[in-house]
Amino acid sequence: MMAVRDHPTLPDNVTLSYLAEGAANIVYRIHIPPGTPQPSVLEEYGDDEPQPTEIDSAPIWLRQFENKLLRLRKDLPTTSPCAAGHDTWLRLIAPLFPADQIVHQSLVELRPPGIITKLNEELRSWEQSSERSTIKKSHLRSLDLRPTQRQGIYLAEDDHGLLVTDMTSSGESGEEIIEFKPKWLCQSPSAPANSKRCRQCARAARTNARRARTGEHLMPLLCPLDLVSKSPSDLELVSSRLLAPDKDPAIIRRFARWLETNTLLQQLRTYQEMLDQKGVLVGDVDDENFLVAMTLRDCTVFVRFPPEGSGREIEARLGDLDVKSSRKKDYWRSIELPLIEEGWYAGTENKEDRQPLICRLSPERWNKRREEKDS
Numbered sequence: 001m002m003a004v005r006d007h008p009t010l011p012d013n014v015t016l017s018y019l020a021e022g023a024a025n026i027v028y029r030i031h032i033p034p035g036t037p038q039p040s041v042l043e044e045y046g047d048d049e050p051q052p053t054e055i056d057s058a059p060i061w062l063r064q065f066e067n068k069l070l071r072l073r074k075d076l077p078t079t080s081p082c083a084a085g086h087d088t089w090l091r092l093i094a095p096l097f098p099a100d101q102i103v104h105q106s107l108v109e110l111r112p113p114g115i116i117t118k119l120n121e122e123l124r125s126w127e128q129s130s131e132r133s134t135i136k137k138s139h140l141r142s143l144d145l146r147p148t149q150r151q152g153i154y155l156a157e158d159d160h161g162l163l164v165t166d167m168t169s170s171g172e173s174g175e176e177i178i179e180f181k182p183k184w185l186c187q188s189p190s191a192p193a194n195s196k197r198c199r200q201c202a203r204a205a206r207t208n209a210r211r212a213r214t215g216e217h218l219m220p221l222l223c224p225l226d227l228v229s230k231s232p233s234d235l236e237l238v239s240s241r242l243l244a245p246d247k248d249p250a251i252i253r254r255f256a257r258w259l260e261t262n263t264l265l266q267q268l269r270t271y272q273e274m275l276d277q278k279g280v281l282v283g284d285v286d287d288e289n290f291l292v293a294m295t296l297r298d299c300t301v302f303v304r305f306p307p308e309g310s311g312r313e314i315e316a317r318l319g320d321l322d323v324k325s326s327r328k329k330d331y332w333r334s335i336e337l338p339l340i341e342e343g344w345y346a347g348t349e350n351k352e353d354r355q356p357l358i359c360r361l362s363p364e365r366w367n368k369r370r371e372e373k374d375s
């Protein structure tokens, strides 16, 4: 008998349905018909040996896919083969957080030949059919478009993908899922002293100035430093900026209460600060700590609120923690330099591009709130 592999294989008859995508990965739901035999084991056992599916009518191997999503990487110079990325995650990321505060991940072999080719064909034909449907219904905003900024980039022909903890809604009535990127929870080390904006507020202000010029919709104004503030009014403010108008006031209050009591975001902030004290202009991109800091500045938080009164615990996990590539060095510099040079940190941007000062670091924000209270 061949050595038992420590990771499963996707069976031939699996159906994958697109769930969502970011810049570097696409996430699929996995549908495996019950009773499906384990492909790798069937091939690896000799004819005379009893196969596990015959021994166990409810195969344990199928449970490896329960409550899991499949995350596949895109073909980009900044992504690395999944197996190597996973090793780095095991070595540098997983040890930083308790297992129940992180989206668990494990390797899965993409064995049905051509699985990636097929998924890429699906993406291409989806883009083409949605192009046609936008022409036909040009006055409608089609809901079934592949996000425009993601089009033209497809999956890498990788031998592996990742099985990740499914943090989507279970569909239970009263359950709420909140997903957000906390981004930079403390100031960029290369920002000027006495900045009026933190890194993320400076980045958002610059983006919004550009968008205002081209008439695009603006990014929501939210200061990530508020997410780790000790002040209940900051927590209420950031919760409503993050969640309103989609979520009802009860869930906004619940989220603010979670912000007050959770330790995950404080821990994230501590690591961001500790692992990079130099910043992207002079930091050493060959230093793994620096790359981990950059990774932690771009991760996602998933919070699952069980129905009120269920007595169950809130589940909060960090995801999207693939360690960044040092090849992003030039990109990071290209983002940071204009924030300094064009005055976005200092709040001295060109008059015609002026953006509101809503950052926790900005005295104007406090004056404005005082005025609002007095009036």
Ligand SMILES: O=P(O)(O)O[C@@H]1[C@@H](OP(=O)(O)O)[C@H](OP(=O)(O)O)[C@H](O)[C@H](OP(=O)(O)O)[C@H]1OP(=O)(O)O
Pocket (backbone or CB within 6 Å): 022, 023, 024, 078, 181, 203, 294, 297, 298, 324, 328, 332, 335
């Ligand atoms: O530079 P930032 O802060 O805008 O972050 C990028 C993200 O933009 P956003 O969170 O929308 O502002 C960006 O996200 P989107 O493309 O906007 O979804 C990526 O996450 C990018 O990382 P990578 O290229 O996938 O490794 C992110 O790049 P880095 O985290 O490597 O800087």
Ligand SMILES: Nc1ncnc2c1ncn2[C@@H]1O[C@H](COP(=O)(O)OP(=O)(O)OP(=O)(O)O)[C@@H](O)[C@H]1O
Pocket (backbone or CB within 6 Å): 019, 020, 021, 022, 023, 024, 025, 026, 027, 069, 071, 103, 164, 165, 166, 167, 168, 179, 298, 300, 302, 319, 320
């Ligand atoms: N474990 C998960 N549970 C539920 N949804 C998920 C999970 N992982 C990813 N998603 C969904 O898929 C989307 C894209 O996934 P992910 O953030 O991993 O992509 P990415 O390309 O690495 O993102 P980025 O643009 O930040 O680089 C997420 O925004 C989220 O909506």
